[in-house]
Amino acid sequence: xxxxxxxxxxxxxxxxxxxxxxxxxxxxxxxxxxxxxxxxxxxxxxxxxxxxxxxxxxxxxxxxxxxxxxxxxxxxxxxxxxxxxxxxxxxxxxxxxxxxxxxxxxxxxxxxxxxxxxxxxxxxxxxxxxxxxxxxxxxxxxxxxxxxxxxxxxxxxxxxxxxxxxxxxxxxxxxxxxxxxxxxxxxxxxxxxxxxxxxxxxxxxxxxxxxxxxxxxxxxxxxxxxx
Amino acid sequence: xxxxxxxxxxxxxxxxxxxxxxxxxxxxxxxxxxxxxxxxxxxxxxxxxxxxxxxxxxxxxxxxxxxxxxxxxxxxxxxxxxxxxxxxxxxxxxxxxxxxxxxxxxxxxxxxxxxxxxxxxxxxxxxxxxxxxxxxxxxxxxxxxxxxxxxxxxxxxxxxxxxxxxxxxxxxxxxxxxxxxxxxxxxxxxxxxxxxxxxxxxxxxxxxxxxxxxxxxxxxxxxxxxxxxxxxxxxxxxxxxxxxxxxxxxxxxxxxxxxxxxxxxxxxxxxxxxxxxxxxxxxxxxxxxxxxxxxxxxxxxxxxxxxxxxxxxxxxxxxxxxxxxxxxxxxxxxxx
Numbered sequence: 369x370x371x372x373x374x375x376x377x378x379x380x381x382x383x384x385x386x387x388x389x390x391x392x393x394x395x396x397x398x399x400x401x402x403x404x405x406x407x408x409x410x411x412x413x414x415x416x417x418x419x420x421x422x423x424x425x426x427x428x429x430x431x432x433x434x435x436x437x438x439x440x441x442x443x444x445x446x447x448x449x450x451x452x453x454x455x456x457x458x459x460x461x462x463x464x465x466x467x468x469x470x471x472x473x474x475x476x477x478x479x480x481x482x483x484x485x486x487x488x489x490x491x492x493x494x495x496x497x498x499x500x501x502x503x504x505x506x507x508x509x510x511x512x513x514x515x516x517x518x519x520x521x522x523x524x525x526x527x528x529x530x531x532x533x534x535x536x537x538x539x540x541x542x543x544x545x546x547x548x549x550x551x552x553x554x555x556x557x558x559x560x561x562x563x564x565x566x567x568x569x570x571x572x573x574x575x576x577x578x579x580x581x582x583x584x585x586x587x588x589x590x591x592x593x594x595x
Numbered sequence: 596x597x598x599x600x601x602x603x604x605x606x607x608x609x610x611x612x613x614x615x616x617x618x619x620x621x622x623x624x625x626x627x628x629x630x631x632x633x634x635x636x637x638x639x640x641x642x643x644x645x646x647x648x649x650x651x652x653x654x655x656x657x658x659x660x661x662x663x664x665x666x667x668x669x670x671x672x673x674x675x676x677x678x679x680x681x682x683x684x685x686x687x688x689x690x691x692x693x694x695x696x697x698x699x700x701x702x703x704x705x706x707x708x709x710x711x712x713x714x715x716x717x718x719x720x721x722x723x724x725x726x727x728x729x730x731x732x733x734x735x736x737x738x739x740x741x742x743x744x745x746x747x748x749x750x751x752x753x754x755x756x757x758x759x760x761x762x763x764x765x766x767x768x769x770x771x772x773x774x775x776x777x778x779x780x781x782x783x784x785x786x787x788x789x790x791x792x793x794x795x796x797x798x799x800x801x802x803x804x805x806x807x808x809x810x811x812x813x814x815x816x817x818x819x820x821x822x823x824x825x826x827x828x829x830x831x832x833x834x835x836x837x838x839x840x841x842x843x844x845x846x847x848x849x850x851x852x853x854x855x856x857x858x859x860x861x862x863x864x865x866x867x868x869x870x871x872x873x874x875x876x877x878x879x880x881x882x883x884x885x886x887x888x889x890x891x892x893x894x895x896x897x898x899x900x901x902x903x904x905x906x907x908x909x910x911x912x913x914x915x916x917x918x919x920x921x922x923x924x925x926x927x928x929x930x931x
Binding site for chain 2: 463471472474475478481482485486487488489490491492498499500501502503504505506528529530532548549
């Protein structure tokens with residue numbers, strides 16, 4: 369017996385033996401990173417491993433994921449596209465502008481991007497939003513998972529240029545990539561403070577929670593532009 | 596106000612309305628290349644929050660949103676593919692070669708150890724190992740076939756080793772051939788790295804030697820990154836475990852990383868190695884920068900380095916006296 373429960377738009381909990389996070393597969397019959405496909409009443413669900421995806425972990429940590437079917441997303445730090453594929457499932461009528469800096473990761477990502485019409489791959493430096501300003505439209509959500517020491521600044525720069533009024537920022541902060549030696553808790557406090565005050569535009573933090581036990585020393589942050 | 600977009604150049608008014616437009620032809624390849632050139636220009640950027648897709652429809656570049664998105668999908672994909680294919684620069688080839696070399700070293704070591712153990716049962720007195728043993732087995736197979744003019748003839752005749760059956764001999768010979776070809780491949784890769792390093796990073800090559808230079812590039816990720824490293828980082832490249840232990844705990848700081856393999860460092864007496872490593876790292880960082888930014892050879896680099904090292908050695912002829920244990924050690928600041 370397979371049971372499907374909707375958690376939020378496009379995100380489901382599929383129970384088949386055990387509870388699993390899942391999205392509706394947009395690219396029927398294909399898997400991206402060895403996840404499972406579970407067909408339920410004519411709909412193909414694709415399981416989502418929270419240990420391999422910060423966004424997946426945020427869902428399970430009860431973050432309110434501000435995504436709808438037609439949302440436009442700017443995804444910074446696409447890597448090989450594990451998480452991007454699920455975002456692409458969720459915003460089936462929307463658009464995902466996926467920025468990745470490493471040509472090696474982009475090489476793996478291109479295969480995925482070519483099969484999903486709502487993904488727009490951009491090989492660029494997320495710290496220089498001007499370099500893709502001629503392509504990216506205003507978005508409803510900026511998701512950022514870049515593991516850079518200046519990630520607060522990167523978020524602010526991109527939000528200034530691309531974030532809609534009322535849009536949200538979802539951020540995964542990796543303590544080790546900001547200061548390898550410092551205490552993660554202190555790094556988190558520091559980074560949240562930076563988001564609130566250090567750069568223009570300023571953010572209002574709606575929720576901040578660590579991603580244990582799925583990711584160690586990571587903080588998930590949901591924020592919106594400060595009015 | 597004039598703005599550049601991926602689909603054309605627009606003249607827009609103060610409220611973002613399109614006044615005039617010059618759209619590009621709808622050719623995917625061409626649009627992708629234009630988009631890449633716009634990436635670096637940073638001129639006439641669209642204003643913050645500008646709705647590109649609405650403008651594209653307004654200026655009749657596309658008829659519908661779905662056409663806009665499907666065209667943009669093709670164009671971004673094409674541009675990304677183009678960038679990925681450009682990314683394999685000469686220094687990336689060297690990085691791959693260095694990593695292949697490390698894999699081959701690891702494999703040859705374990706395979707030739709296996710060969711040594713295996714063949715040892717049949718001819719333990721040979722005294723050969725590594726490549727020499729592999730070549731010996733390929734040449735003769737069983738010790739009964741050793742030619743009378745071979746220096747190992749007598750040992751082979753009187754060996755206490757077991758008799759090598761035909762089936763085992765075929766197996767061992769084949770195995771030895773594989774090991775030999777791995778040694779061959781290693782030489783080939785080394786030669787490749789040496790010749791490419793001379794072209795790509797001549798200064799690094801004359802100061803560090805081709806292999807060390809290539810390893811530095813490999814660990815840094817690219818010549819550009821190596822050129823951007825401070826010399827203190829170059830000094831401890833390859834000693835990250837010790838470095839982070841030092842940063843986190845109370846461990847002493849590492850004096851050298853892989854530059855230890857440089858003859859100037861590993862032939863120096865232990866009490867000046869740290870100083871020598873620091874001087875060497877300084878010159879290596881200069882060399883990497885010259886190589887990346889100008890590419891001209893500066894033959895004075897190794898000379899100056901040699902001079903500096905002589906000075907260091909002359910100033911520190913004897914090992915420092917160990918300080919007598921005088922009660923409490925000075926307290927080190929501990930970082931949290």
